[in-house]
Amino acid sequence: MHPDPVVPPKAAPGDRVAILSPSFAAPGFAPEVHEQAMRRLVEVTGLVPVEYPTTRRLGASAADRAADLNAAFADPRIRAVLATIGGEDQITVVPHLDPELVRADPKPFLGYSDNTNLLNWLWQQGVAGFYGGSTQVQLGPGPAVDDVQLASLRAALLTGGRLEVTEPGESEDFGKDWRDPLALSEYGDREPTEPWTWAGPARSVTGRTWGGCIEVVQWILTAGRFPPDPSVLEGGVLLLETSEELIPAQEFGWIARSLGERGLLAAVDAVVVARPPSTSFEVQRTPEERARWRAEQRDVAIETVQRYNPDAVVVVGMPFGHTRPQWILPYGGAVTVDAVERRVWADYS
Structure with missing residues (x-):
């Protein structure tokens, strides 16, 4: 690499x-x-x-x-x-x-x-x-x-x-069924978003990104398709998000813990966790249940990262990954996570 x-x-x-x-x-x-x-x-x-x-x-x-x-x-x-x-x-x-x-x-x-x-x-x-x-x-x-x-x-x-990666203020977990003609003209059910949660030291980090969907990251590591030396992520920004499979917070924590044991969490300077989907066509929840679902994943993400790297800047709730509206973020390109100003910037050049 x-x-x-x-x-x-x-x-x-x-x-x-x-x-x-x-x-x-x-x-x-x-x-x-x-x-x-x-x-x-x-x-x-x-x-x-x-x-x-x-x-x-x-x-x-x-x-x-x-x-x-x-x-x-x-x-x-x-x-x-x-x-x-x-x-x-x-x-x-x-x-x-x-x-x-x-x-x-x-x-x-x-x-x-x-x-x-x-x-x-x-x-x-x-x-x-x-x-x-x-x-x-x-x-x-x-x-x-x-x-x-x-x-x-x-x-x-x-x-x-x-x-600057900004918060659009609303989000949907999934849209209309594609077999429904309304899928061409209507969004899914959207709700207001919560403010992002920041943790770790008040400093600004700029680094190249790696990561992605945490379930797939686990598959990649299991298949041996990652360099043996975690220092390749030194000073980087780790992107993590979850899919429509809706893995519970406990499972997110287990995978994140494995990343910690592998040395990946200690190598990076910042971890960015997306707002997770909390519902699907098959799984429906009340607004209170959805908020609790997101809060549980937020808490386990912060606790796990800080256990392995208390110096990492952590921000949870950003709009990328499996919810919509979605920011496209650099992968291998530079992202700045500024915990002083509580702002995030992405470099597309």
């Missing part, structure tokens, strides 16, 4: 970008949402989306999905790669990828959740990416693209720059 990953050059309006399904082929399940996402991508960026054979193919093999990724990274006309969504088996795709292709022509990759696998793989090749922005979830559904998603999407793909 390169200590300073390369942040790939930006695209320009009119450039071609690959739209791929490295995990679940959501466009094959809900094509209307996908097609609205593609129209919006063109409208807000001026980029030209290019689909590949497995973008809409449900049940495509890991080898076929990897072949599409390799083809996109090898094509000099493709200037960025966007995942349609996550899933749960991308770990089987990674062994089929060609590292020489991404090293020869680094391109921005955007995705989250199961795409933690691919982002970690790119990071180990010395190429930075961006955590967030899956088209099927963040661009296609609802009446419009959220402001914070649009700002960070354009920064990641086109403009670069340094943006």
Whole structure:
């Protein structure tokens, strides 16, 4: 792993970008949402989306999905790669990828959740990416693209720059069922957000990011796809968030404790934990139960980090990951976590 990953050059309006399904082929399940996402991508960026054979193919093999990724990274006309969504088996795709292709022509990759696998793989090749922005979830559904998603999407793909990560003030855990026509015109149920919680010393930290969906981080470590020396994260910023599987706070704490035993928590200078989803189509909770769910994860996150690294700056509740509106954050790029001013900045350049 390169200590300073390369942040790939930006695209320009009119450039071609690959739209791929490295995990679940959501466009094959809900094509209307996908097609609205593609129209919006063109409208807000001026980029030209290019689909590949497995973008809409449900049940495509890991080898076929990897072949599409390799083809996109090898094509000099493709200037960025966007995942349609996550899933749960991308770990089987990674062994089929060609590292020489991404090293020869680094391109921005955007995705989250199961795409933690691919982002970690790119990071180990010395190429930075961006955590967030899956088209099927963040661009296609609802009446419009959220402001914070649009700002960070354009920064990641086109403009670069340094943006303050702000709180949009409302959040949803999931949207309308994609099979419902209202999914194209209405958001999910949104509620006001709580202020972020800060812990640790009052200092400002700037470091390169690593991490992602904590369940997938656990898989990556189990598969041995992380450098043996945790010092590669020295001075960095650890990003952690949880998926729609809604793991309880206790399980979050067990995984975080394992990261501590592995030496990863001691290596970083800051830990940023996202606002977690607390409900799903299958699991409904009252507002009070949702607030308690988030508070329990917040408390165990802070306690566990401070047990292994009392000098780390910790902020919990930021809007990235599996809730919406969603900020896209650098992965391998620089983020500043300022506990003095209680502000967070992301560098997309």
